[in-house]
Amino acid sequence: MNRRNLPLALLLVSAVLLSILWPRLPMTGDPDPLARIPREGIGLKSRDVEISPIEKKWLGGAAGLKRIFSFRSRLWLLAVTDGTNNRQAVHDPTYCFLGEGWKITGKTRIPLAGGSAMSVTMTRNGETARTLYWFYDGAAPFSSVVEFWIKSTVRRITRGLSGPEPLLFILRPVGTPPEDWQAAANEVAPLFLPFPVQK
Amino acid sequence: MRDSLKVPWWFFFSVAAWGAFLNVGLLSAWIYDPSNRFGGLAFVLWLAGCGLVVWSARPVPARTGVWIASLVLLAVGELGTLQALKQAALAILLPSLCRKPSAFAIMALASASWTPAWGWVFNQTFGTPLDFLRPLFVIACLGSARLTPK
Numbered sequence: 264m265n266r267r268n269l270p271l272a273l274l275l276v277s278a279v280l281l282s283i284l285w286p287r288l289p290m291t292g293d294p295d296p297l298a299r300i301p302r303e304g305i306g307l308k309s310r311d312v313e314i315s316p317i318e319k320k321w322l323g324g325a326a327g328l329k330r331i332f333s334f335r336s337r338l339w340l341l342a343v344t345d346g347t348n349n350r351q352a353v354h355d356p357t358y359c360f361l362g363e364g365w366k367i368t369g370k371t372r373i374p375l376a377g378g379s380a381m382s383v384t385m386t387r388n389g390e391t392a393r394t395l396y397w398f399y400d401g402a403a404p405f406s407s408v409v410e411f412w413i414k415s416t417v418r419r420i421t422r423g424l425s426g427p428e429p430l431l432f433i434l435r436p437v438g439t440p441p442e443d444w445q446a447a448a449n450e451v452a453p454l455f456l457p458f459p460v461q462k
Numbered sequence: 463m464r465d466s467l468k469v470p471w472w473f474f475f476s477v478a479a480w481g482a483f484l485n486v487g488l489l490s491a492w493i494y495d496p497s498n499r500f501g502g503l504a505f506v507l508w509l510a511g512c513g514l515v516v517w518s519a520r521p522v523p524a525r526t527g528v529w530i531a532s533l534v535l536l537a538v539g540e541l542g543t544l545q546a547l548k549q550a551a552l553a554i555l556l557p558s559l560c561r562k563p564s565a566f567a568i569m570a571l572a573s574a575s576w577t578p579a580w581g582w583v584f585n586q587t588f589g590t591p592l593d594f595l596r597p598l599f600v601i602a603c604l605g606s607a608r609l610t611p612k
Contacts, residue, residue, distance in 0.1 A: 271473045271526070278533050279480065282540035350543040351487075355582060361497065367589055416542035 290347070291423035296430060297328050297345050300455055307454055308333050312340070325352035331437060334451055338437035341455070347428045350415055355408045356396045356433055360385055365392070373445050376453050378403035382444055393440055395448055399456060400429040469524035474555075477533050481552045484536055487545065488576070497581035497591035504596035505576035511604035512556045512569050518608070519561040528558040549577045565607040572603030 293299070302309050309332030318327065326345040331338060346353035357367055365385035372379050373395070380397035397404040398411045405411075417425045432455065434448075441447035492502035516522060532555040539547030553573030560566040574580055581591035 267468075268470055268473070271470055271530075274530065275473060275476055275533065278537040282537050285541050286543075351545075357585065358495075358497075358582075361585070367585075412544065412546075416544045420538070420542045 285422075286419070288422050290419075292347070292418075292427050295326070296427065297326050297343055300328070300330075300343060302330075304454060306334055309341075322349065322352050324348035325350075327352075334454065337439075337441065337447075339451060340435045340437050342433045343455075344431045345428060346415065346431070350419070353411070353415070353429075353431045356381075356394075356431065357383060360394070363387075372406055373448050375404050375448055376456050379406045380404055380448055380452060381406035382448070392435070393444065395434040395444070395452070397432050397452065398429040399432060400427045402426075404432075404452065404456060405429075469522075470526060473526070474529050477529050477536070477551075478555055481532065481536055481548065481555055484540060484548045485545075485552055488549070488578075491578050492576075495578065495581070497585060497593055498578055500593045500596040501576045501578070501580070504600050507597055507600040507604070508569070508572055508576055509556070511572065511600060511607070512559070515557075515565050515569060515604070515607050516559045516561075519565065521561070522559050523561055525558040525566075528554055532558075546577070546579055549573075549579075553577070560607070562607075562610055564610040568603050568607040568610065572600050572607075575599045575603075 301307065309330045312329040312331055314322070314327055314329055318329075322344070325348055327343065329340065329342045331340050333339075344353050357370075360367060360383065365387045367383060367385050368391075369384040371382045371384075373382050375397060378397070380395050383394050383396070385392055385394070397406050399405075400414060411429050411431075414426065414429050418428060432452070434451065436447075488501070488505070491498045492505075532551040535547045535551035535554075539545065539551065554570050557566045557569035557573070560569055575596040580596060581593065584590060584592045
């Protein structure tokens, strides 16, 4: 190898070594943010739902919880995913809905507690359903998947110094769906938003 | 001949090998994700198309700057766990061997056909991944790259 090639060789070796060693550095942040999501509160009662083997397979190293809760005589199913240990487990939720056989018929952004959530309407075999999802990193909820990608990528590059990992929240009504989704979302979602996220 | 000896092919092939290794996950996307089914076929067509365009317009140029950019994209993609950056690295690396800059640009654009981003963008825009269009898009790009003026 001649001298002209030396900088290229150094660059190549540095890039490969850096990408092997850097992810092994400790990441700052809450090791278990899901544990901070409230189980009970004023008018709120919940119980955990077992995560199925196929869901565990999808999660890989990511942490997830599923919980049925009641609030003001309405039942909801909440699923939260923390992709700290497997970023690929958190992706655009509409992929999951399509994978479950649903056809997406509409998406609407709903203002929510200083940020926004996404309301998705879908149909399957004549059945219509509506689901709400948002990401939350302790600041304000947001519904942009691109924003999630940017935040979680920068977080990994900075080993957590840029902020906490955004969690993915998916909320579905169990039984009769609410008539006014915006009101229902702003009533229910804040129950889970103010949980303190450690930086 | 002396010029071609100066081209750091070892660097190109090292980056290509690392890029291939880091993009192995694409295989599962093509196999298991219904919105990516034609991605594998589009990739094979793209690979063959790049080879055809490169072969038909030799000599092969040394775009060391593009290869370095590809290496940086791979490293940042790996550090940030962002697959799209690793795929972008591959998307510019192989077409960089095209002699004509316009063919390089067109074949780099054609790589969109095998990325999961294709399905995501079309799903967001039209509510369907338009998966069947992937191979057709590569063929159209290949035709344009071959016809592009010198």
